[in-house]
Amino acid sequence: MIILSEDWKSTYPTASLGILALENVSNPQHHEVFHAQKEALEGELRGRYAGYDREKFRTHPQLASYHSYYKRFKKTYHVQLQLESIVLKEKSLPQAAALVEAMFMAELEHSLLTAGHDLDEVELPVTIDVAEGNEHYVRINGHEQRLKAKDMMITDARGVLSSIIYGPDQRTKIKPSTTRVLFTTYGTPGIHPSDMWAHIDTIRENVSVISPEAEIILRDVYTA
Numbered sequence: 001m002i003i004l005s006e007d008w009k010s011t012y013p014t015a016s017l018g019i020l021a022l023e024n025v026s027n028p029q030h031h032e033v034f035h036a037q038k039e040a041l042e043g044e045l046r047g048r049y050a051g052y053d054r055e056k057f058r059t060h061p062q063l064a065s066y067h068s069y070y071k072r073f074k075k076t077y078h079v080q081l082q083l084e085s086i087v088l089k090e091k092s093l094p095q096a097a098a099l100v101e102a103m104f105m106a107e108l109e110h111s112l113l114t115a116g117h118d119l120d121e122v123e124l125p126v127t128i129d130v131a132e133g134n135e136h137y138v139r140i141n142g143h144e145q146r147l148k149a150k151d152m153m154i155t156d157a158r159g160v161l162s163s164i165i166y167g168p169d170q171r172t173k174i175k176p177s178t179t180r181v182l183f184t185t186y187g188t189p190g191i192h193p194s195d196m197w198a199h200i201d202t203i204r205e206n207v208s209v210i211s212p213e214a215e216i217i218l219r220d221v222y223t224a
Helices: 006-011 032-048 061-071 078-087 098-110 193-210
Strands: 002-004 016-023 113-118 126-130 136-138 144-146 152-155 160-163 180-187 215-223
Touching: 002 016, 002 215, 006 126, 016 193, 032 078, 032 098, 032 193, 061 078, 078 098, 098 113, 098 193, 113 160, 152 180, 180 193, 193 215
Parallel strands: 002 126
Antiparallel strands: 016 180, 016 215, 113 180, 126 152, 136 144, 152 160
């Protein structure tokens, strides 16, 4: 099901990949329990990062790892920007369908970059690789995108599922009808595998709130 390319191993020798695939899930547009959990997470994050500013966020171990990666592409890690919005500007977590919220809350709790896909739209195998710079895909926002050379990407047999810099694709996006879901977490160099395990287990716990019947198809962390 999962292929680790030799280019990925040689280009990012200390990187990792977290995989969580679940079946028997549901994806309601709104779930009341998540509303309370989101409010609790917002308060926890504001307490955890009290006194932080943008520069101090960049020294946080996980955020520093992604900052270093994004900086080479002249980009800013969007999860850090979301944390700044919640902590510094006291904004609320955005509302999304339940499976996306389950992933998004875990992203903010652990600061690790994750993409979600409808597993029934994915054509196996899934490969983590490094872009050459000539690959194209349609992003989740509907815009066609050419990848940046050396950016990490995840593909299936039909094309690109996601890249770090440009995010997930439209073809396999999570839908209201999704019953099998795939979450992929990019661990940039410096992210410890134990942090990846904690993160994917948080996603699984969040999904179990809305889908107590959910069953694990695959749960693993791969290292280069």
